[in-house]
Amino acid sequence: MDDQGIQRTPGWSHDALVYLIEEVQAKAIGHEILNTDAGLTVAESGDKLPEEYYLLLKDIYQIEVLNNLDQVPASGALITIAFPHFSQAASSPVRAIAILP
8 A cells, every 4th residue: 555545556457458358368367466456546446446347247257366476487387277166156266276388
């Protein structure tokens, strides 16, 4: 948080998400941070989550709060996740495993 109470956390830009979804045809987005949106984006949008809702409208799921991503190469790894049944759940923990080339 900065001195004005605004989170200064990173997040995905809209252009990056459009590229990943439309060009790369990603089916999921994963990141270390707690949210898809940057803290400043959330503050500027009145505490809304525009990029998170964009993903949801595109039927893309998110894997948040991943760790050890610094040990995964930028390309060439296969990431698998195991997840429970999502019956009426807003979120749930997953086990994500990266298989390195």
